[in-house]
Amino acid sequence: MHNLHHDPSRQSPDLQSPDLQSPDLQSPDSLNQALQNSPPDIDKRALRRFLRRQRQALSKREQRDAAKRLCHRLQTLPEITRARRLSLYLPVNGEIDPTPLLPWLRKRGVAIYLPVLCPFSANRLWFVAYHPNTPMVKNRFGIWEPDSRFSAQRRNRLPAWALDTLIVPLVGFDNQANRMGMGGGFYDRSLAFMRRPGPSPTLIGVAHACQRVAALPVEPWDVPLKVVVSDQDCVRRQ
Template identity: 65%
Template sequence: MNVMQDSAAPQARRELRRELRRRRRELDRREQDAAAMRLCRSLRRLPEVFRARRLALYLPNDGEIDPTPLLPWLAKRGARAYLPVLRPLAPNTLWFVHYHGNTPMVTNRFGISEPDTRYGAHRARRQAAWALDAILLPLVGFDDDGQRIGMGGGFYDRTLAFTRRPGPRPRLIGLAHDCQRVERLPAAPWDVPLDAIVSDRRVLRP
């Protein structure tokens, strides 16, 4: 894909999102499964993931690369897995709620499965973002310099804005299919920097 200029209008970003989402949706089930296994092999070798005792990931939607093959490995190591949940009464921010086989699930307004808000409302069942060891977040696109583009809602950027300040913070690792890689993306001022980007073919350290 051609370079996206820094002066590109919001319309250009919307068109880029549509194109990159189309690419990942066109992967068939066999390709998705193979990509997920390659991704998770790489993630298990990452120090940030290998050492994590409290790790947040996501359930794939809209063709996103699938990190859930990590779940049995995390459980075997005694690590706890967390899922993002739309935070009630706080627009465009997230909770991270403990996820296991018996977690009650609902479908949120975006059609994404997440732990029931009433379940996550109990403080013992969720973890503050700053106290997590690592967060795996889905990307719509990325480049070799570590720039990335998301869905445009800003949920992760708002929730993780604190990582720009001194203090405890999780390691942030963006995940995507390698077909979502582009030549160059401009940085947006609100983008929270990532520690790594992992696809099914490469690991990038911005």
């Protein structure tokens, strides 16, 4: 049985290229003003840098308390209570921690999956079963995931369209439940099928409340979330 001690505040390589130099953003107001006055590419890089600093500044106790509040909110969502097959993530780099939800999910008999870097396709994800005895390794970004031998067995994987719900991390979110990710496009590529007719899971973004801004730039390839849940509130797409 593996024994993982997740520290959501620890540093890990980001799933993106290094930031450009960005304005000195000290508050959401200065951030929004800078976004209005800067070229689009620098906007996004400045925004990611600012929001990562926000979540990384939280103490371990603040992280733990936020995770408890988040998971309490998640337990009230019909998209969670109805799910029989659900994917979540193991946190790094200050991401809010959804793993306190695991005992509750397992008690309800929910099949749990983790995103795993696909070895055969760049910037795409597999979704692999996660049990207490699943063999785990760190991937090239320092994130724990089921090891390659376990993940390669087809019976341990589920196509994304067959999941009921995905709980996904994010760097930032806005008042319309738009998501800003780390910039690698892993989820957008893996879930691109959701822009076409057919079965698809419900996407729930989770974050610290300090990662919220008024409005985010939206790209045509962004896969929309249904709701974003933070440690303080829920924002549903209208």
